[in-house]
Amino acid sequence: MIKKSILLFILISSINNFAQNFELSQEILSSNSTVDDHFGWNVSASINNIIIGSKYENISHNNEGVVYIYEKGIAGYINGQRISAIDAESNRLFGTSVDIYGNFAVIGDNEGNIYLYKKNSLNNWELHQRFKHGSSTNNGHSASVSGYHKYTVISDEWLVLGHYSDESVSTYGSGSVYIYKKDLFDNWNFYQKILPSTPVINANFGSYISISNDKLMIRDITGVYAYKLNDLGVWDQIQKISVPSAYLSSYTSYPVEINEQEAIIGMPDNIFINSSNGTVNVYKFNNSGIWQQAQTLVPFNNSGVNVSTFGSSIAISDENMLIGQYHFKKSANGIWIPNQKLPVLDNVQLVKANGNAIVNNTLIVAQSQYNEGDIYNRLGKVYVFKPSVCDLVNIPDQNFEQALLDLNIDTDGLLNGTICRVDAEAATILNISNRNISNLTGIEAFVNITKLYCESNNLATLNLYNNVLLTEVWASYNNITHTDFTNCINLKLLNLTENYISSINLINNTLLEYLIINQNQISSIDISQNISLIVLEIGNNNLNTIDVSNNINLTTIAIYANQVSNIDLNQNLQLRNLDCSNNILTNLDLTNNLDLRVLSCHYNKLSVLNVSNNLLLNSVGCANNLFTSLDFSINSVLTSVGCQSNPNLKNLNLKNGYNINITSLFANSNPNLTCILVDNPTYSYNNSSWIKDFSAIYNTVCPAIPRFNTPPTCNITRGLLSIQWIPVSGVDGYEVEIIETKSSLLRKYRLPVSQTTFSILLGSSNKWRVRPVISNDGIWTDLTNECEGLVVIDPFLLKQGKEVDKELKIYPNPLKNGEILKIDFKEKIESVVVYSINNQIVYKINGNEKEIRFFDLQTGIYIIKIQTKEELITKKIVIE
Known part of the structure; x- marks a missing residue:
């Protein structure tokens, strides 16, 4: 007691x-x-x-x-x-x-x-x-x-x-x-x-x-x-x-x-x-x-x-x-x-x-x-x-004093340019944001404030040398050119976004955890003593270099929109968020940043991006760089990828086994990218939030067999066949075949990549087809003697390379609706899937079924895929 x-x-x-x-x-x-x-x-x-x-x-x-x-x-x-x-x-x-x-x-x-x-x-x-x-x-x-x-x-x-x-x-x-x-x-x-x-x-x-x-x-x-x-x-x-x-x-x-x-x-x-x-x-x-x-x-x-x-x-x-x-x-x-x-x-x-x-x-x-x-x-x-009669403190800025009156801090109730020191000393939190204040003279009397909010004013200087108990300062959106935090040894958060600061001294602020000074004019900064830093945001400044080697507790680094050519992140093992976009980086080593979750490195001069160690990466933005290849196949938790506008990019691997989690993809404006490795091309094509160039395809293997994205056009006048097509990027050239059906005579023409038209006289029993080629591979148009109904089979329906049939036969082919298609094959069949030429499934059956009867199919070409235990065999059938 x-x-x-x-x-x-x-x-x-x-x-x-x-x-x-x-x-x-x-x-x-x-x-x-x-x-x-x-x-x-x-x-x-x-x-x-x-x-x-x-x-x-x-x-x-x-x-x-x-x-x-x-x-x-x-x-x-x-x-x-x-x-x-x-x-x-x-x-x-x-x-x-x-x-x-x-x-x-x-x-x-x-x-x-x-x-x-x-x-x-x-x-x-x-x-x-x-x-x-x-x-x-x-x-x-x-x-x-x-x-x-x-x-x-x-x-x-x-x-x-x-x-x-x-x-x-x-x-x-x-x-x-x-x-x-x-x-x-x-x-x-x-x-x-x-x-x-x-x-x-x-x-x-x-x-x-x-x-x-x-x-x-x-x-x-x-x-x-x-x-x-x-x-x-x-x-x-x-x-x-x-x-x-x-x-x-x-x-x-x-x-x-x-x-x-x-x-x-x-x-x-x-x-x-x-x-x-x-x-x-x-x-x-x-x-x-x-x-x-x-x-x-x-x-x-x-x-x-x-x-x-x-x-x-x-x-x-x-x-x-x-x-x-x-x-x-x-x-x-x-x-x-x-x-x-x-x-x-x-x-x-x-x-x-x-x-x-x-x-x-x-x-x-x-x-x-x-x-x-x-x-x-x-x-x-x-x-x-x-x-009690106070020790007067001058408050020359009327807007500052009016804010103090409104907060009931200035207790004399008068707008007279002064405040009692005892009133100032009684304040522990001061919120004077958005009050059109130009001068904070008198702030030195507020010796007991721990938090200062003075955002969205017209301040040119921020001298807080006497406010030693401050733990947080929010001073963004001002006109500040000069600061003094020398004695603010308890400071943990400092936000000076959008001011005109060219230099800042934070040597004594060793407890600082959050430093946010985006959109200023800082050309260099020493944060070697700020070892408690967790968040560093210094984007849109004039930095040429930044040293974060002592700041081992950093989880967020944002240095976007500077002129930084190199940054060493080897000591920042806790880093989760990195925004280094809009710089002049030529190298970015993320080997030790195993906890990295979000990466933004747009608009740099990077030619290599290795994220094989960053298994927790869920969002990456790397547009407008010099990459020739990007591999995200090991990054299984990705939800967002932005790699657009990379003019040298030829290889993009997204085949990580979890494409269903990628809700956003921007792979457009990449003129040399013709094939994107994915888990499931059907899913990728049907995902409206996945954006790519029309010339690029999704496939499970790359490079893909080249094909015409749009079927060629032609006309036949008095036996003269004239063919035209839209160029296909990345190919070696084009091939045209003319077949004499009676004699089985084959004429083949190899055309240079620059040629996009071809003319030849046809006989009455001639058929023809054309394809783009890489080496000796490419997808033919349908063999025809007409200029109607030209089609190109989408390559994701075909097995790469030559079809492997292992003595597989299907007949009759062509066949009519109602007829039974027989599959003559010694091996056990696991499933049969039939696709239209527009990639739509029209028939599917599981099990060792070798006789199929089709009903109500439109006339035309179909692709049949026969899955065995060891391989996938693709054939073309025609419904008359």
């Missing part, structure tokens, strides 16, 4: 040392104060105004009451407008309850009359609406609330009014609450009436109210009723928070305040007991839609003296809580921690304050019983506290 207490003390002490202290910046006194005016009976504040009730002040009637509304100026709150009720009478105590929001202020008196004021274009407050007391209709409000502080509250669209008694309430004095809603014309109309779910005589339901967005709390002497606006727009009770019996006196004022998902309830000690400290309970709105108590706060720094009135006045914001003169600060984990007991020069006990308010980083305490010379002469005073 002792260790736990010591730890709590250390925690509180450390937070107190870090948290900001406040000092008295202004004392507001009534300009017409007299004895027992009680100026400061209640107080409320908005961004630009503060409203103060002085409920016993006299103008024309005794104790008629007055309210003051002050404007926020550079030096503090000024120009207080004195407001009295339009129907002022004695003892009405105008100003018993006050609240302000935006351009509206609501004021209640001791009899339940409600006055709503609106600020006009001249910044004067005018009566806008009035809600009279004494009626049971919607605008009927009757109250006697001299002991209560806040029965009128206003927000952006809701006006909530509490009533001590209402003629329509059956339980005497139990109280009621009326809710009004603002319309488009800034008028407030009755919306809903709320009664306590468990009415109690004289319980004063509605004597203290707080609202925040869709949450509402209303107190009576038995407890606090919690409401929430439901989906139908009705305020529903969700909970009642009970109050211990010690606080059930109708004279005891325990306030309630809500701020978004948090609420606080003051529990000042019962005035008849007055023997112990008051407390404040903190509640949080949980995921079940219930307020759940999270903390109990007590006074501190009191030298052991009990403060029974602690909790009689409270205020809460996102980061600050004010209980009388006690300031609490929210810690990083959402716990409220004692920070400071606010000091005053005249030794007034602010803990007995009537009201508190918080706006931005300003704390306001109202003490209606104040009188410096006589404690019984209660004039009243309001105290305004602001963060």
Whole structure:
């Protein structure tokens, strides 16, 4: 238990040392104060105004009451407008309850009359609406609330009014609450009436109210009723928070305040007991839609003296809580921690304050019983506290300072070219991206920031020598020419993409893991000391050389669009992603990069690419180089290949056994590539995401037997045969055969590669055919004596070289539909497949079937493939 207490003390002490202290910046006194005016009976504040009730002040009637509304100026709150009720009478105590929001202020008196004021274009407050007391209709409000502080509250669209008694309430004095809603014309109309779910005589339901967005709390002497606006727009009770019996006196004022998902309830000690400290309970709105108590706060720094009135006045914001003169600060984990007991020069006990308010980083305490010379002469005073006088830091760039104001870092709320150093030192993350900032002077005061986001600005220099705790800097898309990261020894990520940096010093940044400086003007860089680097991106610069031999942890290297002629990657064993495209590389050794997954080496001068060791490679782009051969047959996990525009490329091997995984292939614009090795030519031809030149074919073996991609054309005029064809790349020449069918005389003509036409006189019994050849191999057109129906058999249907028949005979051939085709063959047949001339399967059967009957086949040429255990035999058949 002792260790736990010591730890709590250390925690509180450390937070107190870090948290900001406040000092008295202004004392507001009534300009017409007299004895027992009680100026400061209640107080409320908005961004630009503060409203103060002085409920016993006299103008024309005794104790008629007055309210003051002050404007926020550079030096503090000024120009207080004195407001009295339009129907002022004695003892009405105008100003018993006050609240302000935006351009509206609501004021209640001791009899339940409600006055709503609106600020006009001249910044004067005018009566806008009035809600009279004494009626049971919607605008009927009757109250006697001299002991209560806040029965009128206003927000952006809701006006909530509490009533001590209402003629329509059956339980005497139990109280009621009326809710009004603002319309488009800034008028407030009755919306809903709320009664306590468990009415109690004289319980004063509605004597203290707080609202925040869709949450509402209303107190009576038995407890606090919690409401929430439901989906139908009705305020529903969700909970009642009970109050211990010690606080059930109708004279005891325990306030309630809500701020978004948090609420606080003051529990000042019962005035008849007055023997112990008051407390404040903190509640949080949980995921079940219930307020759940999270903390109990007590006074501190009191030298052991009990403060029974602690909790009689409270205020809460996102980061600050004010209980009388006690300031609490929210810690990083959402716990409220004692920070400071606010000091005053005249030794007034602010803990007995009537009201508190918080706006931005300003704390306001109202003490209606104040009188410096006589404690019984209660004039009243309001105290305004602001963060302690700061060491000013110059922020000359207005856009920079405006960003700090918008982030609530510059707490003075003024665009004045400065910021308190304590405000700068409180920041740990600074996001000022896309704010049109040109000058970061003043950033040196932000000594505790760990992350800086300043992208998409107009910065020319980035000097962060004083920001030693930085771990991340995001400064891309600026105009930066000069940087200083000398003292940023904790830096792990640096992004300077798209600037104008020509040199950079990173010698001291040894923890750097991510360096991203694409699109700059860097001609050389030393990263030998940055041994922790994981990602290096320095594309689109002016580099001639790059040394990454010390950076053995690199997984990504991007040096695209430079002038690098050589890069040594032998030490980068963890490399997974390499983009070295658009350089002048003549050699790329990837032998040791066994973990490489993505390779982009487009637009270089590479003639060899060996990826036989890179078995995990799944994407490769190597377009626009000088390769003559590319072999990816061992890279079984490839999903994308881009090797287009390689003018010297003759051999491309994609036959890796897993072509089905290659979802993208670009092999076009390769004029010398005629054959691509693949697993399955049919699959390759049918894959629309595989792109190649028309002159190239897919095959399981290469080089392939040459063929005409488009059948030749011809005409026969008076016995003269004239043939024309489109040139076939990569062939040795062409052959034409003329056959005399009666005598079997064969005439063969070998033509040079440059010749694409041929003419000869034919006899009546002559047939002819033509083919392109490499050596002595090529695919013939069909033997014919006509110029109609010329066809070329696709080579993937044929076995390379001469057909092997092993005494295989098929007959009859030609045959007619309905006839039986017989296969005379001694070996066992495993399957028979028949293809049309367009490569479509028209018949298929498995097993040792040697008699086949065809039906409904069109006349023409077909290819029959007979698979045995050892070989594939291809024949041509004709259906008449």
